Amino acid sequence: MNSIDFADIVLKELQATLTKVSSEETGKLASAILEADSIFVAGAGRSGLMGKAFAMRLMHMGLDSYVVGETITAGITSQGLLILCSGSGETKSLLAMAEKAKAIGAKVALLTIVPDSAIGRIADLIVSIPAATKEGGHGGSQSVQPMGSLFEQSLLLLLDALILDLMSQKKLTSGTMFGKHANLE
């Protein structure tokens, strides 16, 4: 097996995973994003990296979006939405953020492999991504890839697809969004 053979397996795993995601759940997340006055995205490790890529696109769309933990990130209010990216749904720092956001009255959305998790049980909205967990397996899902790779890749593709949905609802084009892209790089 060479790298291209493995890439083929990865693509098949992604297709099998993403076709199981509920369009009702992604639709509810899209609505919550459009209703919120500000959107905060957080995740740890590789899940967090995918969340950061998503937050950038929200900014390109002209939405008031932040990555939690950055120096210029504002405070969340009761009109805000916190989007957490966590395969396990158990990462302690994210659970603490979810509890704080809920105490303030903000909405919490979770993208996860495990809806019945500590964060999942207090989230207002859940998008289930039926990938294998980083410890291996969950509900029969298996992957040839290490740890949470299948979840993290699925997250990136799903969030990019969600951006396309939001762009179509707001009638935005790549050209208009590019006008907001960083020009000091």
Ligand SMILES: O=C([C@H](O)CO)[C@H](O)[C@H](O)COP(=O)(O)O
């Ligand atoms: O970085 C990660 C690890 O590489 C798994 O592939 C995880 O994203 C990180 O450990 C956070 O975990 P979750 O909150 O369960 O996504």
